[in-house]
Amino acid sequence: MNLTANSFIKFYSSSIGKKVIVAITGLALIGFLLGHMVGNLKIFAGPEKINSYAAWLHSMPLVLWGARIGLLACFFMHIFTTVMLVIQNRRSKGSRYVYQHTNKASGASRTMIWSGIIIICFVIYHILHFTVRFANDYDSSAYIDTMGRHDVYKMLIDGFSWLPASLFYIFSMALLCWHLSHGFSSVFQTLGLRTDKTWGLIKASGYAYSLIIFIGNCSIPVSILAGWLT
Amino acid sequence: MNLTLKVWRQKDSDSKGKMETYVVSDIPEEASFLEMLDIVNNQLIESGGDPITFDHDCREGICGSCSLTINGVPHGKGKGITTCQLHMRKFSDGETIYIEPFRAKPFPILKDLMVDRSSFDRVIESGGYVSVRTGSAVDANSMPIEKDDADTAFDAATCIGCGACVASCKNASAMLFVSAKVKHLNSLPQGAPEKTKRVVNMVNQMDKEGFGNCTNQYECEAVCPKSIKAEFISDLNRQYGTAIVKDAIS
Ligand code: HEM
Ligand code: SF4
Ligand code: FES
Numbered sequence: 001m002n003l004t005a006n007s008f009i010k011f012y013s014s015s016i017g018k019k020v021i022v023a024i025t026g027l028a029l030i031g032f033l034l035g036h037m038v039g040n041l042k043i044f045a046g047p048e049k050i051n052s053y054a055a056w057l058h059s060m061p062l063v064l065w066g067a068r069i070g071l072l073a074c075f076f077m078h079i080f081t082t083v084m085l086v087i088q089n090r091r092s093k094g095s096r097y098v099y100q101h102t103n104k105a106s107g108a109s110r111t112m113i114w115s116g117i118i119i120i121c122f123v124i125y126h127i128l129h130f131t132v133r134f135a136n137d138y139d140s141s142a143y144i145d146t147m148g149r150h151d152v153y154k155m156l157i158d159g160f161s162w163l164p165a166s167l168f169y170i171f172s173m174a175l176l177c178w179h180l181s182h183g184f185s186s187v188f189q190t191l192g193l194r195t196d197k198t199w200g201l202i203k204a205s206g207y208a209y210s211l212i213i214f215i216g217n218c219s220i221p222v223s224i225l226a227g228w229l230t
Numbered sequence: 231m232n233l234t235l236k237v238w239r240q241k242d243s244d245s246k247g248k249m250e251t252y253v254v255s256d257i258p259e260e261a262s263f264l265e266m267l268d269i270v271n272n273q274l275i276e277s278g279g280d281p282i283t284f285d286h287d288c289r290e291g292i293c294g295s296c297s298l299t300i301n302g303v304p305h306g307k308g309k310g311i312t313t314c315q316l317h318m319r320k321f322s323d324g325e326t327i328y329i330e331p332f333r334a335k336p337f338p339i340l341k342d343l344m345v346d347r348s349s350f351d352r353v354i355e356s357g358g359y360v361s362v363r364t365g366s367a368v369d370a371n372s373m374p375i376e377k378d379d380a381d382t383a384f385d386a387a388t389c390i391g392c393g394a395c396v397a398s399c400k401n402a403s404a405m406l407f408v409s410a411k412v413k414h415l416n417s418l419p420q421g422a423p424e425k426t427k428r429v430v431n432m433v434n435q436m437d438k439e440g441f442g443n444c445t446n447q448y449e450c451e452a453v454c455p456k457s458i459k460a461e462f463i464s465d466l467n468r469q470y471g472t473a474i475v476k477d478a479i480s
Pocket of ligand 3: 285286287288289290291292293294295296312313314315
């Protein structure tokens with residue numbers, strides 16, 4: 001046990017070790033994003049489907065809290081490590097070129113920390129809005145459906161009917177999509193799971209995945225604002 | 231050709247450097263970039279000025295000494311060439327050219343455009359060798375090597391240790407260089423005995439020298455004069471991860 005803890009510390013203090021932690025936590029978050037989106041798309045199947053889905057999740061507190069704590073741990077580890085990497089990298093470069101030139105690094109790859117910081121703001125807002133239900137009345141009796149369950153459907157409709165909330169949501173999803181357009185394929189590079197033969201496919205899958213997450217998630221506020229979901 | 235050169239001048243590693251402007255004329259198109267600097271230096275010496283210090287040796291793209299960042303690109307524009315292989319015909323008459331040293335903290339500037347790349351030597355020392363049986367020479371063909379492995383090892387072995395990868399990287403990461411060295415020796419049976427030790431030691435030394443962390447942006451791949459592929463970096467990541475897991479289990 002002690003040996004493994006020691007090896008982990010050694011691994012984490014190396015540059016590749018830190019990168020691997022960023023990739024694994026990123027991958028866990030990528031997996032969560034897909035599950036979360038698929039779950040939320042149940043809103044299109046009507047109040048019954050999404051409310052029973054939410055009630056089902058809440059009927060397993062151990063699983064729910066296990067997942068929440070795991071995700072939060074991944075999120076913090078991802079942030080802590082990337083911030084450390086950014087600081088170390090600035091230090092390693094030392095001086096900057098007078099004449100700056102970029103050959104092929106993508107815009108997304110050069111702004112990961114900025115898209116990341118906006119994602120942090122969004123996640124805090126999003127959790128306060130729909131999970132903690134802070135400064136709103138989504139916990140009141142108005143949000144209990146006829147079966148006595150929490151009325152997630154009504155909460156989403158009301159939550160996204162407020163234009164600024166929807167706009168911030170769409171903006172954040174765009175940045176998340178931007179973050180993933182680099183991050184997804186990057187995971188395969190970092191974990192040593194790519195060759196020149198598979199690279200094209202991996203990159204294309206990354207773009208496709210990012211786009212699916214963006215379109216899937218944004219379809220909800222857009223449909224609510226457009227009045228297709230009431 | 232008439233050119234305006236903006237050149238980084240720095241007295242020594244402790245001084246603060248700055249860009250100086252030189253207006254030069256009658257540079258032949260067929261001159262190499264280094265020959266162009268030779269001409270400028272001759273003129274500087276004749277007029278009693280201080281010539282521009284820069285590194286060079288073979289001038290045919292094999293030693294890896296030349297190290298200039300030209301208009302923000304290490305070794306200048308042109309795929310798969312070193313600074314000494316770059317010719318003035320690639321520039322246009324009247325152009326302004328920025329010439330800077332390879333910038334990275336682990337490559338301290340010694341003077342003007344010359345940097346100290348001995349950090350690379352220490353990375354090589356930490357694992358870039360193979361154990362050989364001394365005594366009578368081994369028969370050349372006693373060890374059969376798969377053609378694919380030989381080709382991969384050779385592709386990796388073409389790295390000349392110039393440091394352009396580090397210079398182009400905004401994190402001053404040396405991953406392309408280290409991955410090439412590890413791939414070269416770890417692909418061959420001669421390198422097999424130290425395989426695990428090699429990857430761990432070289433990565434540790436790379437970190438110790440203060441090179442940054444790779445952010446998978448592949449600027450290195452774009453400027454490498456030997457077209458070393460970033461695919462090798464991915465392989466280095468895997469080899470390092472495997473080595474650490476092996477170490478933790480045993
Ligand atoms: C749902 C949230 C997030 C997901 C799915 C995600 C996903 C990823 C993925 C897959 C990578 C690529 C890992 C690799 O290079 O192998 C990555 C890199 C990165 N992430 Fe995130 N991320 C998220 C949130 C954040 C946040 C909140 C930050 C804030 C600091 C952040 C900052 C970064 C940075 C700076 C990198 C680049 C690291 C490097 O290349 O060294 N990410 N992210
Ligand atoms: S990998 Fe390419 S750029 Fe880096 S040191 Fe080797 S030859 Fe130079
Ligand atoms: S001087 Fe030897 S590679 Fe350029």
